[in-house]
Amino acid sequence: MADERPAVKIRIEDLAVRYSDGTESLHGITLDIYAHQVNVLFGPSGGGKSTLLRTLNRLNDLADVASQQGRVLLDGEDILAADYDIIQLRRRLGIVFARPVPLPMSVYENITYGLTLAGIKDREQLDSAVERALLQAALWDEVADRLTESAYALSGGQQQRLCLARSLALQPEVIMLDEPTSGLDPISTFKVEQTLQQLKKDYTILIVPHSVQQAARIADWAAFFLQGELVEWGSGHELFTAPQDTRTEQYITGRFG
Ligand SMILES: Nc1ncnc2c1ncn2[C@@H]1O[C@H](COP(=O)(O)OP(=O)(O)OP(=O)(O)O)[C@@H](O)[C@H]1O
Numbered sequence: 492m493a494d495e496r497p498a499v500k501i502r503i504e505d506l507a508v509r510y511s512d513g514t515e516s517l518h519g520i521t522l523d524i525y526a527h528q529v530n531v532l533f534g535p536s537g538g539g540k541s542t543l544l545r546t547l548n549r550l551n552d553l554a555d556v557a558s559q560q561g562r563v564l565l566d567g568e569d570i571l572a573a574d575y576d577i578i579q580l581r582r583r584l585g586i587v588f589a590r591p592v593p594l595p596m597s598v599y600e601n602i603t604y605g606l607t608l609a610g611i612k613d614r615e616q617l618d619s620a621v622e623r624a625l626l627q628a629a630l631w632d633e634v635a636d637r638l639t640e641s642a643y644a645l646s647g648g649q650q651q652r653l654c655l656a657r658s659l660a661l662q663p664e665v666i667m668l669d670e671p672t673s674g675l676d677p678i679s680t681f682k683v684e685q686t687l688q689q690l691k692k693d694y695t696i697l698i699v700p701h702s703v704q705q706a707a708r709i710a711d712w713a714a715f716f717l718q719g720e721l722v723e724w725g726s727g728h729e730l731f732t733a734p735q736d737t738r739t740e741q742y743i744t745g746r747f748g
């Protein structure tokens with residue numbers, strides 16, 4: 492394993508999550524998420540990847556979770572602590588889901604929505620935030636003259652990048668993406684993948700890709716989850732060329748799905 496490791500943004504220590512129906516979805520997960528890197532969580536369905544993202548954003552607080560053990564340190568602070576400010580947390584960790592869900596309003600308003608809620612009213616400030624977010628999401632060229640159109644008039648791939656832009660406009664520190672390209676055509680998928688490479692300069696990326704191939708293409712760091720267990724993790728290059736565990740090897744070579 493490479494010795495040179497980037498700074499740790501999120502440290503997950505011995506995290507276990509159990510749903511109220513008895514399913515233990517994550518068992519004793521210990522994993523670091525590196526700053527300004529593309530960190531990938533991958534593995535077969537039901538492995539606990541989405542559960543982990545939801546835990547990081549404290550969305551599990553709303554779900555059927557019976558117990559949560561361990562610690563999740565964001566810049567050293569335990570975000571699972573009962574008194575941790577969840578609003579602040581969700582501002583720092585943006586999340587983009589598999590299916591783009593634009594708000595029923597214009598392209599422009601989709602991006603300014605969160606900012607206006609946060610009390611920003613200055614038109615110039617909003618305009619520049621919109622342009623910046625759309626540029627970062629690699630969507631500006633396609634929608635610069637369509638800002639007043641309904642977001643629903645955009646293609647699926649554009650809607651997904653719009654949702655990414657909406658999240659970026661709030662200037663989070665970490666962007667979590669749960670299979671963001673699962674419904675997209677190859678060209679849109681390629682654009683989103685390229686965008687990630689740009690975004691990591693400014694953000695920490697934590698992504699669940701939609702396939703092993705995509706995981707291998709984009710991962711700076713990769714973690715392989717199987718039935719709630721973290722089988723192994725390390726640099727993307729090493730994990731996809733020389734996996735340590737036979738289960739990882741079997742999965743990445745397509746011997747089970
Ligand atoms: N709300 C819930 N209540 C009970 N069990 C749940 C709940 N959500 C998820 N689970 C269970 O937790 C386990 C992990 O699910 P999770 O959605 O985290 O997996 P995943 O790795 O994201 O899978 P996929 O690749 O299909 O998205 C599964 O066994 C799932 O059935």
Ligand SMILES: [Mg+2]
Pocket residue numbers: 540541542669
């Ligand atoms: Mg999932």
